[in-house]
Amino acid sequence: MVLLTNIPARNPGTLTGPGNNTWLLDGARPTLIDAGVGHPEHLDELARHLAGRPLALVLVTHAHPDHASGVPALRQRWPSVAVHKWPAADAPHLEPLHDGEQVSAGDALLKVIHTPGHAVDHVCFWEPQSRGLFCGDMMTATTTIMVPPAARGGSLSDYLASLKRLSALDPEVAWPGHGPVIGDPVGRVAEYLVHRAERERQVLACLDQGVTDLDGIVAMVYADTPRDLWPAARLTVEALLERLGRNVKRGSQ
Numbered sequence: 091m092v093l094l095t096n097i098p099a100r101n102p103g104t105l106t107g108p109g110n111n112t113w114l115l116d117g118a119r120p121t122l123i124d125a126g127v128g129h130p131e132h133l134d135e136l137a138r139h140l141a142g143r144p145l146a147l148v149l150v151t152h153a154h155p156d157h158a159s160g161v162p163a164l165r166q167r168w169p170s171v172a173v174h175k176w177p178a179a180d181a182p183h184l185e186p187l188h189d190g191e192q193v194s195a196g197d198a199l200l201k202v203i204h205t206p207g208h209a210v211d212h213v214c215f216w217e218p219q220s221r222g223l224f225c226g227d228m229m230t231a232t233t234t235i236m237v238p239p240a241a242r243g244g245s246l247s248d249y250l251a252s253l254k255r256l257s258a259l260d261p262e263v264a265w266p267g268h269g270p271v272i273g274d275p276v277g278r279v280a281e282y283l284v285h286r287a288e289r290e291r292q293v294l295a296c297l298d299q300g301v302t303d304l305d306g307i308v309a310m311v312y313a314d315t316p317r318d319l320w321p322a323a324r325l326t327v328e329a330l331l332e333r334l335g336r337n338v339k340r341g342s343q
């Protein structure tokens with residue numbers, strides 16, 4: 091049984107939906123999964139839950155600012171807090187996580203699962219007692235995940251392999267970085283794999299029809315998607331083309 095509370099990061103936006111979740115795993119070693127963005131109300135709500143105890147640990151799923159930029163504010167509020175993350179050259183002040191490592195968090199023991207794809211430094215945290223997975227940006231209950239091209243730290247091939255690795259754990263529940271709790275993570279992974287295969291077919295159909303510029307492909311494949319999401323879709327198509335080993339014209343952007 092894990093003592094788990096979602097402390098909303100209070101950063102709603104186009105790409106963050108209602109805003110990020112940060113998960114307080116309470117117990118002997120109060121631990122926050124993901125840092126949020128340092129919003130004062132986020133810190134105040136966290137402090138209310140801690141009721142005078144210090145925050146012991148922050149586990150960061152990856153370096154994207156909506157998950158990691160709140161670290162300095164958390165450190166300012168709780169100076170003794172330890173912050174762990176997958177190693178990256180630009181974050182030397184954080185303690186490095188390793189694949190398969192076990193981390194004491196709350197009253198639980200979490201296993202670190204390196205899951206590159208959405209970001210090269212992305213990790214999930216597996217809680218075997220509840221068969222629960224802190225899945226960061228690997229999946230959400232209601233949206234697909236943006237997988238950027240290699241120039242922005244992404245890899246669609248890695249992302250698909252990471253999804254399969256998570257599914258093989260046979261999780262019963264997943265606590266994501268955005269949106270509601272996922273009650274059937276294995277089913278969700280299966281849906282994602284079908285979705286990615288469908289997108290791949292659509293992009294190949296564009297290429298077959300002679301649509302070979304990135305913006306043209308996005309306009310055809312994402313015709314039903316709101317335009318403010320097209321820049322993210324563009325990155326996802328770029329990642330897909332990298333996976334297919336195809337080069338296209340990049341247009342003006």
Ligand SMILES: [Zn+2]
Pocket residue numbers: 152154208209227
């Ligand atoms: Zn992210």
